[in-house]
Amino acid sequence: MEQIPTFGVEEEFLLVDEQGHLSDRGPEVVEASARPDGDVQRELARSQVELASEVCQDAAELLDRLTHFRSRLAGEAGKRQLRLVATATPLLAEQHPPGITPTPRYRRMGEHFGLIARTGTTCGCHVHVRIPDRATGVRVSNHTRPWLPVLLALTANSPFDGGRDTRYSSWRYVLWSRWPSAGPPPLFASLDDYESRVAALLEAGAMLDRGMIYWDIRLSEKRPTLEFRISDVTATAREAATLAALVRALVLTELSELDWPPPRVPGEVLRANLWRAARDGLDGSALHPETGRLTPVPALVGQLVERVRPALTHAGDLDFVTESLAWVREHGNGAQRQRRAYARRQELCDVIDLLSLH
Template identity: 55%
Template sequence: MGLHGEELTFGVEEEFFLVDASGQLVPRGPELVFGTEERGGELQQELIRSQVETATDVCRTAEEVLGHLTRMRADLAASAAERGLRLLPSGTPLLPKSSHEITQKERYREMADRFGAIARSSATCGCHVHVEVADRETAVRVSNHTRAWLPVLLALTANSPFSGGAVTGYRSWRHVLWSRWPSAGPPPMFVSLEHYENSVAAMLRSGAMMDRAMLYWDVRLSDNQPTLEFRICDVAATPEEATLAAVLIRGLVNVALRDVADARTPVIVPDEVLRANLWRAARDGLNGSCLHPESGELVPVWAVLDELMAGLRDALRTTGDLEFAEGMLARLRSTGGGGDRQLAAYRTRNRVTDVVDELCV
């Protein structure tokens, strides 16, 4: 429950690659966006012409989120199929020689000019979760309380082990690539909203960001909605996994709101340690290890997830999400995360095209 007992609304944005029958990226994202009828939610162009983005309506339940995500993927996939194309939910492209053409919008052209190869090679797909936190000062404090859990959220959603047709040795290569942006990474600890805004202003003055929309921290305050936005996740292989990330993040925000109200001190993880732990989570994924947020000991990701669930259980029960979350986590214990499943599909015949066939909607 929220600070005053109300149910927090939330929503999810997903980015996808557009590929041909063989799995190569195709620069027809704008065509697909303009040619697909919107039945709720929103379709958007992205920096790279071979990408598209969906955004759900504002939701109150896991069922609503899952329904929106499932329908929007199906609609986009059907529209793509009419054009001989497929929708690929992977954090990075799977095949080499893929198209990284910049979408012809003035802002995107300026980004490509200013940031060079970082922009032109930033073909990555993430999943962003917005959770209602209307007061911006409170949102900054919630960010402080949730940042220590970012590595386990990354490990849970890691779904990008390939790059250019090769195995990278990481479960989330997207995270590694995205970290090259000068405004990316985990948010610092902030003492106030003023501290947050002063940091953003300084980054703008430095030229590390072209505008406030380029604030790419893993958690940031939305400038357009009364929400806190979590940007740590790879795009999920399935709508169910994206919904799982969303309900766990909403649970974290609910608990953080309670902790803020009770003036509890957040777990403080130094920036350099948090970055190291995010690297470890990106490398190992769900079945690997990461540093425990409080003890700093290297432990299995599943042990941290179990502890996270113990802390969220009451909040998830209150919002009606507990049964869904427990069921999905049980499924992932059996099947492995998205990155693990991509690698399993590849290892059958050592063909990346098998992974494409496994993933495409």
């Protein structure tokens, strides 16, 4: 088994007022939350706040850091009579939604991409796993991309948007897919192929800079990591740590199998499978990454765990992941729990209460 890579997580949250409507004070909360033990950043929308964990060794350590950072951000929001909400799309309808964060880059994005940038605020969870080099990262992306629908279905946490049930489990993924540089990564022939496709997107104006490589798996431009951007922000820190442990175990597993050719899932088939995962979440089925047969998602989650079990054991995360997934099986993922909270009284304020950080 390969050496265990370090990992970390970035999480994006919505900032709302006491009634649950989006607030434009995200930059203010970011400035007040800055500390040397983690990274808090502005995001495209003024109603968003992003945190980045430290580099971690195992899932338990990551959970501790995410819990700490979430609590600190929630505290800064609370001082301003605001709340941070761990959902991937805004719950309530907004008559005058907050605008774009006023930095030169974000203003340029707003002008270039119009309503794609100015509407459809979404919050994701991004997992970074250290890789030996960029060429190896491209090969790992090729091997792991067929499992993206399973990871999306497991973490779906955005069934409501603008006061309506979207009939999707991850409406964030649908909205995010509007960006011309988003979606599942291609099957790359090499690192040079990766770079040539990036250059073509830049030349076409589909991206303004390399920070806009929005594929669901990409090489990080700032860190020696492979970044998985497939998931909604999760309702709990433990779910985020569990996702990260699964992703790292998948990377570790594929690192040991790079001599085998990757599954050649066509881009259009993978995109269709991701749409289905976004719609149905844990309640649905998806194409098996290896056989192509339609399989219930809970069974696919179990098969993913079995596939990466040696890596989870090697990393010391097996018990953590097993216990977390047992909890999700009993209580549901974020989308299921949101709908259950809403069903009690048909009030979205109950969903906001469920998802507000403390």
